[in-house]
Amino acid sequence: MPQRVPVVENILSANDRLALENRARLDAAGVFAINIMASPGAGKTSLIEHTVRGLTGKLRLGMINGDIATSLDADRARAAGAAAVQINTGGDCHLDAVMVQSALAQLDLSALDLLIVENVGNLVCPASFQLGTHKSVLVASIPEGDDKPYKYPGMYRGVDAVVINKIDLLPYVPFRMDYFKQGIAALNPGVTQFELSCRTGEGLPAWLAWLEAQVREYRQAR
Amino acid sequence: MPQRVPVVENILSANDRLALENRARLDAAGVFAINIMASPGAGKTSLIEHTVRGLTGKLRLGMINGDIATSLDADRARAAGAAAVQINTGGDCHLDAVMVQSALAQLDLSALDLLIVENVGNLVCPASFQLGTHKSVLVASIPEGDDKPYKYPGMYRGVDAVVINKIDLLPYVPFRMDYFKQGIAALNPGVTQFELSCRTGEGLPAWLAWLEAQVREYRQAR
Numbered sequence: 255m256p257q258r259v260p261v262v263e264n265i266l267s268a269n270d271r272l273a274l275e276n277r278a279r280l281d282a283a284g285v286f287a288i289n290i291m292a293s294p295g296a297g298k299t300s301l302i303e304h305t306v307r308g309l310t311g312k313l314r315l316g317m318i319n320g321d322i323a324t325s326l327d328a329d330r331a332r333a334a335g336a337a338a339v340q341i342n343t344g345g346d347c348h349l350d351a352v353m354v355q356s357a358l359a360q361l362d363l364s365a366l367d368l369l370i371v372e373n374v375g376n377l378v379c380p381a382s383f384q385l386g387t388h389k390s391v392l393v394a395s396i397p398e399g400d401d402k403p404y405k406y407p408g409m410y411r412g413v414d415a416v417v418i419n420k421i422d423l424l425p426y427v428p429f430r431m432d433y434f435k436q437g438i439a440a441l442n443p444g445v446t447q448f449e450l451s452c453r454t455g456e457g458l459p460a461w462l463a464w465l466e467a468q469v470r471e472y473r474q475a476r
Numbered sequence: 477m478p479q480r481v482p483v484v485e486n487i488l489s490a491n492d493r494l495a496l497e498n499r500a501r502l503d504a505a506g507v508f509a510i511n512i513m514a515s516p517g518a519g520k521t522s523l524i525e526h527t528v529r530g531l532t533g534k535l536r537l538g539m540i541n542g543d544i545a546t547s548l549d550a551d552r553a554r555a556a557g558a559a560a561v562q563i564n565t566g567g568d569c570h571l572d573a574v575m576v577q578s579a580l581a582q583l584d585l586s587a588l589d590l591l592i593v594e595n596v597g598n599l600v601c602p603a604s605f606q607l608g609t610h611k612s613v614l615v616a617s618i619p620e621g622d623d624k625p626y627k628y629p630g631m632y633r634g635v636d637a638v639v640i641n642k643i644d645l646l647p648y649v650p651f652r653m654d655y656f657k658q659g660i661a662a663l664n665p666g667v668t669q670f671e672l673s674c675r676t677g678e679g680l681p682a683w684l685a686w687l688e689a690q691v692r693e694y695r696q697a698r
Contacts, residue, residue, distance in 0.1 A: 375515070375600075377516045379598075397645065401548060405544065426648050
């Protein structure tokens with residue numbers, strides 16, 4: 255169906271244009287934004303809860319939570335102390351720049367330093383949609399298995415950092431860390447990586463320190 | 477963009493028409509087919525490996541493995557003893573009826589009793605695309621968390637059976653089985669469920685017996 259290609263291209267570039275508008279809006283307010291992506295259940299929401307708790311008092315945090323049908327994630331983010339807006343995608347498998355644009359309109363950006371966008375749980379589609387955020391972070395998790403970079407290369411290729419969550423489960427599941435990291439290295443050489451457990455707290459300080467440094471560098475570069 | 481709606485409807489119904497053709501082709505050959513869906517890393521491929529090993533000698537098995545970029549899954553299915561065809565979706569986040577149609581053309585259906593279609597790892601998009609299979613099975617897993625039926629209702633609503641995998645990890649992760657099952661019951665009352673561990677083998681016999689019974693009932697009804 256070659257006649258459909260131009261339509262697809264128009265839609266994508268419309269998304270990219272809107273993503274640039276979102277970026278300009280964030281930059282005008284001096285808000286550093288990250289897009290957190292992962293499989294369902296890898297621990298995005300838990301990581302965000304720990305991040306909000308760990309950075310409250312140091313940075314003013316806001317949250318946009320993408321979900322298909324509930325506000326469970328925004329509820330958890332608000333409970334942890336962040337200004338949170340929920341986007342229900344109504345069945346869509348990813349966030350896009352339009353959704354983020356409407357969520358940005360509901361936040362007081364002048365009161366924020368760091369905006370965390372939690373994408374829909376999906377290792378495929380979110381990689382194809384720019385949102386306007388400054389950095390993208392992929393949350394992987396040990397029980398997903400060590401073959402995931404090989405099977406979902408698009409997601410691993412495009413991110414600025416990989417958080418490897420649930421390392422407390424390493425004794426209980428077969429997971430070859432070397433094989434996993436070789437896969438990452440082939441797709442995204444030198445990408446920043448964190449090994450941590452949201453359950454035990456192990457490794458979280460390094461993640462929090464990196465995120466704080468990202469915000470600091472962003473401000474210095476403005 | 478109301479002018480786009482008819483286009484979307486045409487595409488969906490084209491998929492549904494092709495799914496019906498796939499079904500007719502399977503029925504003409506007397507092959508019972510299931511569509512296995514799950515998040516990345518829930519254990520689809522492991523469950524299929526165990527299923528092939530457990531049913532070899534009883535049923536003649538074929539496999540269609542959907543993946544974005546590799547043939548890792550078909551390799552594992554072939555190693556376990558099944559006739560396997562790999563579909564690389566080239567980045568697409570789900571299988572559709574066209575892809576399955578082309579895979580069916582590569583299999584000798586007259587030599588099969590049971591065809592297992594392994595969908596792309598994704599808890600959202602595969603639910604929207606009929607393939608022509610007779611039953612759909614969702615593989616959930618303990619470390620994904622007990623909120624998944626609430627967050628991915630479309631997938632839980634439409635399936636004929638839910639396999640709850642990785643129960644060997646129950647001692648190590650917070651997971652309220654009651655809460656999880658309440659979510660399933662609200663979306664899909666009375667759906668067949670299996671609790672098992674592909675790692676320890678616990679619970680696998682009940683799954684294999686159910687699958688054998690499905691094939692038997694299918695044949696009797698013809």
